[in-house]
Amino acid sequence: MPDKPQDSLLIVDDNEPNRALLAVLLERAGYKAAIAKNGIEALEILRSNDIDLVLLDIMMPGMNGYEVLETMKNDPDLHHIPVVVTSAIGDMDSVVKCIELGAEDYLYKPINRVLLEARVGACLEKKHLMDKEIKQLEELNQMKDHFVRTVSHEMKNPLALIMGYVELLLEDEMVPEGEAREFIISIQRHTQQMGNLIRDLLDLSRIETGMSLDLEATKLAPLIETSIDNFKFLAEKKSITIDYTPPETEVVLTIDPSRVQQVLDNLLSNAIKYTPAKGTVGLSVEVAPERATIRVKDTGLGIPQEVLPRIFDRFYRVQRDDDDATEGTGLGLAIVKAVVDQHGGDIQVETVVGQGSTFNVTLPYRSPPSDENVSSTALPDKANSTR
Ligand SMILES: Nc1ncnc2c1ncn2[C@@H]1O[C@H](COP(=O)(O)OP(=O)(O)O)[C@@H](O)[C@H]1O
Ligand SMILES: [Mg+2]
Structure with missing residues (x-):
């Protein structure tokens, strides 16, 4: 049985009896099934719905399965969705080509119910694991960004104070020409560099955390x-x-x-x-x-x-x-x-x-x-x- 919440699968096939059979088999296995009659329709559905897996026929008039697969793999919003291709029995060349294009697995027609459930189940399990990992990575990345932002921000004020006092020492000539003054000038230069780094880090983090432009x-x-x-x-x-x-x-x-x-x-x-x-x-x-x-x-x-x-x-x-x-x-x-x-x-x-x-x-x-x-x-x- 599929994971909860219920997974949504998309059946793409130009042949109506094939679509109907797959839909019944998948629904019986506990999945939600959406249906596309051709490649164009498939991409439209994929772009406007959350689909967890695609069962893709290869030979279709208009946009064929290869083209759908290629479009999906080149689209950052779709490339993570696993595709199981359905091909005529023995059509090894097409299957190999699809796997090279990024298909996860294949099934020969007529579809065998047991194999269908096993392959779909395995693909979905892999996808869910990957989704979880991606989510964790995103969370870690957010934590890192937050950390960088906080540290940079906390460093800004003390640094401004150091800069202020250094300027005071130099401007008011409290330190006469000589080695001590050279040291202070060096402190000033390095503090300036650190200030630039903090400023750039804060700028970048502001841009990346998505506040709006003042157009x-x-x-x-x-x-x-x-x-x-x-x-x-x-x-x-x-x-x-x-x-x-x-x-x-x-x-x-x-x-x-x-x-x-x-x-x-x-x-x-x-x-x-x-x-x-x-x-x-x-x-x-x-x-x-x-x-x-x-x-x-x-x-x-x-x-x-x-x-x-x-x-x-x-x-x-x-x-x-x-x-x-x-x-x-x-x-x-x-x-x-x-x-x-x-x-x-x-x-x-x-x-x-x-x-x-x-x-x-x-x-x-x-x-x-x-x-x-x-x-x-x-x-x-x-x-x-x-x-
Ligand atoms: N006009 C340029 N001519 C040659 N190299 C450049 C030029 N602009 C940028 N670079 C290279 O690209 C790198 C990245 O630029 P940038 O992000 O502005 O960093 P930096 O703080 O090093 O200037 C620079 O370190 C430099 O090696
Ligand atoms: Mg630069």
């Missing part, structure tokens, strides 16, 4: 100009030219300005950080009917193709021999990606090692309304950045 009609150019102002000093220190081409027409986007500012700050600071002295960083905007693309181009180190997919991961930093001194948390691009996703935008990178990188951020003129976003938040304490 408003925002002119893009002033955001870019603010970013340039924020990092002009850093560029000048390395004799890097910032080459900004303002958009030809005024671009007004419905976005969360402080978040998008954060995206620009991160990309510009990276471009400057990972470009050797005397290089150039270009900023431009390309306008399309429904979207604007912000382009941040540098003549810097570039990113090896094999690690490119990882640069948006939390804490990931490219290992380089020559830039040991470059400070960073490895969280900047994770934040950038999360914010761009929240706005329904897209980010692309073109890069050649030794020549430079271009980060293209495309944002729709009108972002999806905040409450449609699964994860988003306002960042009241975040506008400037020293990344």
